[in-house]
Amino acid sequence: MSPTRWGPPIDVLPYFSKEEQALMTLLGALTGEDWERPTACAGWTVKDIAAHLLGDKVGRLSRSRDGHAAEAPRAGESFPRFIDRINDEWVVACRRLSTDVLLTMLYEFMGQTTEYWAKLDLDADGDPVSWAGPEPAPRWLDAARDYSEFWVHHVQLREALEHTPLEAEYAEPIADTFVRALPHTLRDVDARVGKQVGYTVTGAGKWYARRERDGWVLDRGAPPSRTPLATVTTDLDTFWRLCTRNTADVGRVRTTGDENVCEVMLTMTSIIA
Numbered sequence: 001m002s003p004t005r006w007g008p009p010i011d012v013l014p015y016f017s018k019e020e021q022a023l024m025t026l027l028g029a030l031t032g033e034d035w036e037r038p039t040a041c042a043g044w045t046v047k048d049i050a051a052h053l054l055g056d057k058v059g060r061l062s063r064s065r066d067g068h069a070a071e072a073p074r075a076g077e078s079f080p081r082f083i084d085r086i087n088d089e090w091v092v093a094c095r096r097l098s099t100d101v102l103l104t105m106l107y108e109f110m111g112q113t114t115e116y117w118a119k120l121d122l123d124a125d126g127d128p129v130s131w132a133g134p135e136p137a138p139r140w141l142d143a144a145r146d147y148s149e150f151w152v153h154h155v156q157l158r159e160a161l162e163h164t165p166l167e168a169e170y171a172e173p174i175a176d177t178f179v180r181a182l183p184h185t186l187r188d189v190d191a192r193v194g195k196q197v198g199y200t201v202t203g204a205g206k207w208y209a210r211r212e213r214d215g216w217v218l219d220r221g222a223p224p225s226r227t228p229l230a231t232v233t234t235d236l237d238t239f240w241r242l243c244t245r246n247t248a249d250v251g252r253v254r255t256t257g258d259e260n261v262c263e264v265m266l267t268m269t270s271i272i273a
Helices: 013-028 046-065 079-096 101-107 111-118 138-159 176-185 234-242 259-265
Strands: 196-202 205-212 215-220 230-235 254-257
Touching: 013 101, 013 111, 013 138, 046 079, 046 101, 046 111, 046 138, 111 138, 138 176, 176 196, 176 205, 176 215, 176 234, 176 259, 196 234, 196 259, 230 234, 230 259, 254 259
Parallel strands: 196 230
Antiparallel strands: 196 205, 205 215, 230 254
16 A cells, blocks of 8 residues: 555454553552642643543543534634633633542443444544644544554643553554654655655654655555665654643754754644644
8 A cells, every 4th residue: 555644454353452451450540639630631620620620521522423513713712822722721620520420421431432432433534733734634544543643642641640651562552643744744844856854753653654655655564765865763762742832842852954954843743832
C-alpha cells in the first residue's frame, strides 16, 4: 500500500477498556488529600483531571454517538481558545461534586466509548483531527486521538500522585498516534517532490514523511533515501512530552540534516493548542 497523508491505520480498540480499568483502580484507592494534589495541568488538581476525563467521555458520547448539537465557538473565538474555555467551565462546575459522585459517574460510563468506536467503520472518514490537519480524518485516527488523550492524563495523574508508572503496554500506540501530526507540521516546508524526513522514537518505532505534489505523506519505517532532508531521534518519554507541550528534556533529542527543517519537526504538536 502506498503511503498516504495519514499513514497506515492504528488499532487502539484493544487498549481502551484495559486503560479505563487501570484508571479506575487508581482513582478508587485515593484518599481525601490525594484528590487535591496539583498536577502538570496548570491550575488543575487530581480531581480536576478526573472530571476532565469524565467530560471527554460524556462529550464524545453525546456529540458523536447521540448526535447532540454541542456548543460552538463564540464570534471571533479561535477553536483552541473555545476548547480551553469549555474544558475549564466543565471542570469548575464539577468542583461542586463530591469525589464519590464523580467516581460513580466515571464507573457509569466505563466501556461506553469503547462500545461506540467498536460499532463504527473505522476506515471511513469522520471528523477532522485538528492537530493532523483540517480535512476529515479516518475514524481510526480520531479513535487513536481519544485514547492518546486518556493516556496522557492518566500518566499525569500517576505522576502527581507519585504512583507507579503506567505499564509500558498502554503506551504502545502513543508514538504511532502522535507522529500522525508530522505531515501537517511540515506543510509550509519548501522541499522538492521526493524529499524525505525521518522520525525515530527509540523502542517505539520509526516513521518517515515524503514530499509529494499535494503535500507530505507518512509511512512507518526509516526513510528509504540514504540522504534524508532531516531526521529527529528521541525516546518515548521525551517525545510525548514534546508533542503535548509538557516539560521535556530536549537534551535527549538528536537531529541530523537541515537544521531549519529539524526545528520545524520539533514544533510538532499532537494536541489542540
